[in-house]
Amino acid sequence: MIQERTLLIRSDLDIVSARVEGRDMAKALGFGTIDQARIATAISELARNVVLYAGEGTVSIRPAEKGGRKGIEVVCEDKGPGIEDVSVVMQDGYSTSRGLGMGLPGAKRLMDDFEIDSQVGVGTKIIVRKWLR
Amino acid sequence: MATELIRIPILQIEDFLVASIQVALHDRSAVQFRDDLLQRIFDTKAKGLIIDLTAVDIVDSFIGRLIGDVAEMAALMGTRVVVSGLQPAVAITLTELGLELPGIITALNLEKGIAILRRQVSQDSDTEEEAQ
16 A cells, blocks of 8 residues: 655755655656656656745655556645746746746646646646556 | 755866766756856856766756756856766666756766867867968
8 A cells, every 4th residue: 555645845945855755755656767757757746836835744655546547646735926828838838948947848848737726826736647557 | 844955066177167966966966056157157168068877867857957057058158068877777767858968068977078178179279270
């Protein structure tokens, strides 16, 4: 039985811990090396946004199941400033701005499901999932 | 919270510098690595630099961009950069992130990387002679 893991994200060291944790769980769930890298990289992008824009937040990683399909779910939450216009940060190219890219379109492409809920002054919650093939 | 920076060893072989990343780099260590590389290029007047990623299984947008920056900055200093040993998963995730690292010369492994650098550097010196 694989347990959910929640990690506090406050610094660049926590980004590394979160992606290691994600990769380990992905491996345990049966994902191949390329999907493990996709999942770990997506976690890295999400966790970095937390550190850069919110200062602190959490990343929870857990097994997922839907309609007989098995996979992994990552929930990234912060109580940061929130995103005013989500459609803008989801534009490709927005992340290529030098230095502090948001990396959200990248994370979306690496995963199968991507849900974002953000409110200015309240915070941001992003859920991503990858399904086993 | 004081955290220790990880320093990546930079080795010199003939006119080239070789740095092989063997650990998961957090952001501050990656920035330190970039600065160390540029300083060593300046100190040694190296003609080429190889960044070997054989042992790296995750390159996110931050590290990917940083490697691109090193190549650009080294080029400004007159040094050629080759990135070697990209794992298939790393190549795939970089492309999916939208970071194709344009302008970066890549090699399958360290040995081929050195061969590429040797060729490039000898071409560079030929052009220099012609110009004189």
